Amino acid sequence: MQTQAAAASFRLGVLGSGKGSNFAAIADACAAGRVPAQPVLVLSDVENAGILELARQRGIPAEYLPPGKFRTKLDEETEARYIARLQEARVDLVVLAGFMRILKGPFLKAFEGRVVNIHPSLLPAFPGLEAWKQALEYGVKVTGCTVHFVDQGVDTGPVIGQRVVPVLDEDTPASLHARIQVAERELYPACIAAIARGQLRREGRRVLGFPPAL
Incomplete structure (x- = not known):
């Protein structure tokens, strides 16, 4: 059986902009032991996004980070903040769950091969x-x-x-x-x-x- 310590060793950072139904499915599967991982941080570019409330209900740290000046992507300064928060949380995998911003260069380099x-x-x-x-x-x-x-x-x-x-x-x-x-x-x-x-x-x-x- 997967132990809680082993499950916690693989850390998920989740980015979302909406209601968070896929996040909830992932978080609940982790809690039930079907996924040997633990969501450790949820970030959103939408201040009142439902995904933030779903995370808080589950005791998972959840933060709104303003998206910056562009409509469809993060500006450089904002992208750096997202990278920093995920690195501080020591995430092994970045999970996009309805995140409506295109991620480019520095972000994908910081988490190369580790964004889904x-x-x-x-x-x-x-x-x-x-x-x-x-x-x-x-x-x-x-x-x-x-x-x-x-x-x-x-x-x-x-x-x-x-x-x-x-x-x-x-x-x-x-x-x-x-x-x-x-x-x-x-x-x-x-x-x-x-x-x-x-x-x-x-x-x-x-x-x-x-x-x-x-």
Whole structure:
């Protein structure tokens, strides 16, 4: 059985901008022992983001850090503050959970190979915003979600794991998104657990050691 001390040894820093449903799934999986890790810090660029309250309810340190002058990314000074807080918390992995800012150069260098994200499509299909709506409008019969390492591009990093969600004839964007979110809350903790256990290895863009999409 995973001991509490062992679980605590792999430390997660979480960045989010919204309600925090994926964060809650990860934190609860950690607390239940299904993920051998511990969230030690939650940071948000939105002062009243729901993710901050969910963290505080679970006794996890949670902070609002103003995002700076840009709409879609962190400015250099702000990015340095995010890096500093995560380094002070000694995080092993940075988990993006609905964080709506693009991370660039210095941040990704500071945590090289240690930043993960989840996207609501089967990448490389439908990157960017409202991927579930893109999938529905395109007419695909299946979509899903993808956990990937973060690189300099937008939703272009190496794929860790994927889950397939069928597109039903009666689907609306809202109903399809809701089913994708259910899959996300299963996939993301499983991928983080595999990373924490050291089960994955990389060969170029290929990430090996995680079960194929179901």
